[in-house]
Amino acid sequence: MLSRLDQPIAAIATAPGRGAVGIVRVSAKDVSSIIAAICPRDLPPRQAVYGPFRAADGSAIDQGLAIHFPAPHSYTGEDVLELQAHGGPVVLQLLLARCLEAGASINLRVAEPGEFTQRAFLNGKLDLAQAEAIADLIDASTEAAARSATRSLAGEFSREIHALRDALIDLRMLVEATLDFPEEEIDFLQKADAQGQLERLQSHLARVMQRAHQGALLREGLHVVIAGQPNAGKSSLLNALAGAELAIVTPIAGTTRDVVRQTIQIEGVPLHVVDTAGLREGADQVEQIGIERAWGQIEKADAVVFLHDLTRADSADYQAADAAIAAKLPVDVPVIDVWNKADAVDGGVRFAHLPRLAAGHPTSDATGRVARDAGTVSEANPTDAPSITLSARTGDGLDKLRKHLLEIAGWQAAPEGVFIARERHLHALRRVDAHLMEAAAHLARQAQALDLLAEELRLAQNALSEITGEFSADDLLGVIFSRFCIGK
Numbered sequence: 001m002l003s004r005l006d007q008p009i010a011a012i013a014t015a016p017g018r019g020a021v022g023i024v025r026v027s028a029k030d031v032s033s034i035i036a037a038i039c040p041r042d043l044p045p046r047q048a049v050y051g052p053f054r055a056a057d058g059s060a061i062d063q064g065l066a067i068h069f070p071a072p073h074s075y076t077g078e079d080v081l082e083l084q085a086h087g088g089p090v091v092l093q094l095l096l097a098r099c100l101e102a103g104a105s106i107n108l109r110v111a112e113p114g115e116f117t118q119r120a121f122l123n124g125k126l127d128l129a130q131a132e133a134i135a136d137l138i139d140a141s142t143e144a145a146a147r148s149a150t151r152s153l154a155g156e157f158s159r160e161i162h163a164l165r166d167a168l169i170d171l172r173m174l175v176e177a178t179l180d181f182p183e184e185e186i187d188f189l190q191k192a193d194a195q196g197q198l199e200r201l202q203s204h205l206a207r208v209m210q211r212a213h214q215g216a217l218l219r220e221g222l223h224v225v226i227a228g229q230p231n232a233g234k235s236s237l238l239n240a241l242a243g244a245e246l247a248i249v250t251p252i253a254g255t256t257r258d259v260v261r262q263t264i265q266i267e268g269v270p271l272h273v274v275d276t277a278g279l280r281e282g283a284d285q286v287e288q289i290g291i292e293r294a295w296g297q298i299e300k301a302d303a304v305v306f307l308h309d310l311t312r313a314d315s316a317d318y319q320a321a322d323a324a325i326a327a328k329l330p331v332d333v334p335v336i337d338v339w340n341k342a343d344a345v346d347g348g349v350r351f352a353h354l355p356r357l358a359a360g361h362p363t364s365d366a367t368g369r370v371a372r373d374a375g376t377v378s379e380a381n382p383t384d385a386p387s388i389t390l391s392a393r394t395g396d397g398l399d400k401l402r403k404h405l406l407e408i409a410g411w412q413a414a415p416e417g418v419f420i421a422r423e424r425h426l427h428a429l430r431r432v433d434a435h436l437m438e439a440a441a442h443l444a445r446q447a448q449a450l451d452l453l454a455e456e457l458r459l460a461q462n463a464l465s466e467i468t469g470e471f472s473a474d475d476l477l478g479v480i481f482s483r484f485c486i487g488k
């Protein structure tokens with residue numbers, strides 16, 4: 001029996017639902033028997049041929065274009081047949097069923113998610129980072145994310161990884177050669193400027209990490225939760241950021257009870273904004289559930305907009321309630337103090353004494369997110385976050401908030417150089433960085449530690465190669481491709 005990776009596969013390649021055109025795709029070692037059964041005549045390579053797609057009894061299921069991509073010049077690198085029919089769910093199901101029937105003798109089966117792309121990877125059509133970029137391009141939620149995915153797909157990210165790998169190999173060869181001639185080692189490494197090579201490698205890695213971090217941001221976006229006491233204007237702020245009346249706004253405290261979500265974008269960075277129930281004591285049962293959900297969202301947030309009502313800023317009760325909320329905010333999440341309703345107070349308001357409730361929280365994602373990855377509590381960044389004053393009603397001050405959110409995310413506006421990246425890539429790059437740091441320490445100690453230096457460089461290369469898939473565990477591949485959509 002053929003292994004799963006060698007079995008012929010078929011799937012509907014277009015999105016479910018109705019459309020002008022829908023595509024059924026077959027990939028196999030040899031698709032000629034399916035062409036003979038379904039298509040009107042022989043198909044010249046890579047040429048669209050119009051005609052009926054035939055059922056077993058010879059009747060036409062639909063009329064459309066058939067294209068044969070003979071191996072290896074196809075998406076998967078295998079023999080591929082594409083049938084472009086009308087894009088109705090029923091007609092496409094019929095066509096897929098017909099393919100499976102015609103391919104029964106070669107054991108044609110329905111493809112699992114990502115299986116076509118997995119074959120493309122295994123047949124050397126693209127590397128792992130490029131394969132992931134295909135899924136990221138399909139899932140891109142902003143134009144900037146789509147453009148950076150295209151850049152990764154074209155191999156820009158992989159080229160950087162290869163350049164790093166080549167420099168690493170050069171250095172490894174040097175060190176391994178030195179290991180063979182221990183009596184000359186110090187002199188030899190110094191003459192070849194091993195230290196300079198390693199430093200250049202580290203600074204190149206730092207640049208790649210920076211770009212990859214930006215790419216990961218475009219892919220994942222930032223999860224921002226708006227929290228605060230009832231009536232602070234949280235729902236009004238969500239609506240103002242989204243430019244649409246999404247959440248209900250009333251002067252009644254306790255209006256919002258459920259979690260309201262909206263994805264917006266700022267400079268192409270997706271921001272997943274969540275409006276929550278106002279936090280207070282003594283709420284009724286329904287509102288209480290909303291408040292629990294709000295805390296659940298806050299725990300998971302990348303950043304919290306802690307919204308305060310300027311018109312009540314002077315009230316001692318209001319301040320006490322705000323302080324009680326502040327004390328409960330998780331310490332490792334960046335918090336921005338935002339004072340709303342600036343339009344409703346006259347210019348004489350004493351902004352200077354507005355309490356800095358967010359003090360003690362990290363001010364940027366660099367501290368917040370990294371600390372969370374490591375599963376540790378961050379050392380809170382003591383720098384005070386600036387507090388922002390705005391009006392959700394007039395829109396005054398919103399830009400300052402938008403800019404600040406981008407800062408927290410660590411976004412640096414240079415989208416032309418950004419390639420899409422995933423947490424998996426960042427994780428691998430951080431490991432490369434750690435191994436190079438160890439290597440630098442061993443190099444400084446030289447004589448005693450040359451074999452340790454060689455080992456760190458080898459580990460660094462392995463971590464790097466995981467990104468492009470040259471060195472990857474099979475189960476990792478399974479996880480990556482299973483997250484693709486079916487037919488891809």
Ligand SMILES: Nc1nc2c(ncn2[C@@H]2O[C@H](COP(=O)(O)OP(=O)(O)OP(=O)(O)O)[C@@H](O)[C@H]2O)c(=O)[nH]1
Pocket residue numbers: 229230231232233234235236237248249250251252253254255256257276277278279340341342343344390391392393394
């Ligand atoms: N003057 C003024 N009023 C505002 C502003 N933002 C919100 N409001 C008013 O404040 C009241 C409460 O606004 P919401 O947006 O519902 O407040 P919320 O924080 O979502 O309240 P809950 O859902 O009850 O927690 C409404 O009457 C709004 O019109 C603002 O910038 N200026």
Ligand SMILES: [Mg+2]
Pocket residue numbers: 234235236247248249255256275276277278
């Ligand atoms: Mg509300």
